[in-house]
Amino acid sequence: MQKHTIGAENTMETPQIQKNDDVASAARWNSLLDQLSVDKLTDLFIERVLQLDDYRDGVLPASEIRRTGAASFEALIESLRPGADSKRLIAERQGISLDVGVSRARTGIPVESLMTAIRIDFTVIWGELMALADPGDAELLVRRAETVWQVVDSYAAQTQAIYIAERQRMAQEESSVRQGHVATMFGQVSPASEMLTLIAAELGIDQFAPLVVAAATTDDAAALRVEVASASRRGTEMFTHPLPDGLVAFWAADDRPGSAAREATEQIKNIRCGLVEQVRGLTDLRVAAQTARALASLVEDRDQQALTMQNDWARLARHRLSETGVPIVPDVDAALARCGPVERARLVEAVRSYLTTGSIAQSAEQLFCHRNTLMNRLRRFTELVGIDVTIPQQAARLVVAWS
Template sequence: MSHSRTSHTVENNGTTADEDSARWNTLLDGLGVERLTDEFLARVLRMPHYEDGRLPATELRRTGEQSFEALIDSLRSADASGTPADPDELRDAKLGIATDVGVSRARADIPVDALMTAIRLDFSVLWEALMDLSTAADAPLLVARANSVWHVVDAYASQTQGAYIAERQRMATEASSVRQGLVATLFGDTPAPGTVIDRAAAALGLPVDARLSVAVAAGEDAAALRVSIALAARRGAEVFTHPFADALLAFWPADNRPGSALHEAGERIAALRCGLVEEVHGLAGLHDAGELALELAQLATDSDATALRLHTAWARLAASRLATDGIRLAADVEAALAGCGTVERERLVETARAYLETGSVAEAAARLYCHRNTLMNRMHRFTALTGVDLSIPRQAARLVVAWA
């Protein structure tokens, strides 16, 4: 049959619980917060990430003193099993300093491993100080209370770690928000001023004059672009993004090294249906490049299997811009051909297109499976009807753009 202990129960060392508690508090009273902090600083300032001065000694002393005060108060209220009573005021005080330390170390960019090592120095410093204050007769008491000391320090370390991680997450969110804001400014309605470009370069970790590539995928094509961005990220390469209303813009530093993550990302994106502008010179060029890439992406059709670049889609781009201004380049040609029969009109148009695409009578004839003389006769007929000589580049260019 078991009996619960009372405050007068005799412990293994021949003392009562009240006597042990009184002696324990006497030892705790002998702990000087200032001396504990001095010893802590002597050790922590020799540790990596603390010895370089990123945290001033005054800050370490301030938080060190508050930490030891909170720890001693927790030890005073803990029972022999190591479980603190931790009333609300004490818990709030300990949580407050844990949060203070966690936040300040996160902002000082102290690695979490270094932070945990430093905090657990508190146990060594406290325990050694208690040993110095104790006598041989206190040995059973120290053994009984060792778990209490470790429990209190470990709980404090866990609270500090939680505050640290939460602050690092906030910092990451803030940095991402600031960076995305700067990126948005680069692609705003007007080009960004030089000061903003400098800040964006620093936030993105890019040289101001970096060579860049820009791609925009519109509508459903944006999903494939996101996959390419994710694949690059898995290889440790960052492709920066900016959302438009119904499109996604991506840009990245040009990398011509075969096999590199960014080089492969560029090749993968070039194989998508999107607008692509390469060899952008510096962040100042991103604004215009982004507008061009967006315009190219919006010109893509189901027949396009790869990226539209300026040198391959310039005619389509020109036709779109002229149409926006209400200019129909081939209105007279279309009117002239409208007077032909359906079969003749189709043959003349396919002849003109084949020649415009190849620039060669022989190649155009082979493409249309007809004799070269037949093709030349159709070209002459086309000229007679429309007044456009397909063999003269200046005249042909009008149809190249109009029919793009």
């Protein structure tokens, strides 16, 4: 009986001992992961990957390899933590895979070299973990080795699938018939109605249905291509046409909440490009593309979203006026130069706020001042420069000049 009692006690204690051991093991594993340096991992990765023939020739800039390498290491390390949010991390790795797969396909990196490069991630991470571990961590490392490999292999498989899909998309783009029809839309002469009917049938779209058009210059074309690939995976077909200095893309509009096309449009609004919505079918596509291209050419370093006619028409107008060589508001600048720096700053701040809101109350609240104070500053501005910003026709000159 005594022996049975001891056995029962041991049986009850074992799960608790095992639980404590698991907690300690997870804590030690997290400690090792915390000691990993993304910068060091990235440096080691670049050193090794540039030894591969297809990466050594510089087709893919080292800065691009570093950017995606650092992002992948951050995601992989978080994925290795016990109890990590797997759904969120899988989605995060999917985004990185999309970026890497599309860019490597477009630069002509062979898929074999891409897979070799990604699996260097495992070698680098594992080597650093071995260097950080103590002799007593041997069992822990043995138990975790398969997990490390599975996470890296999953990332590699995701990237490979996206790469292959992008290569297939490239092959479709190169189709002479299809691309020939798309190119016709952007020629010097607008196609006749009969040709538009034929092109619509070949592309599988409604000739008169509304479209959305985006254009990006060379520096931002890669980001637009990534969004085109992402939209395709979600079920929205986008058509692309290369420009001498960038890329134009168009697709059928669909404003229904939750539609794939609407989601694609919202995603593209978050990248640097020119965007024109509600284009009236293929007839207006060429002009809309020219507008999108003009907006894309105005993108500045401070911009992080798409430029549209609704929000950025003034910048486009200012650019077009500046091309004529006629200064827009030299009298305003001269008049404001007579003010002291403090007064000038306050007047400009007041006018800019009012031009944005169109409301004395909202601007006063925005600037944390009394509405009478704001009105006095607007009157003072009118006295100095002769422009009453409460009159739209006069305010328009400042809207354009200060855009």
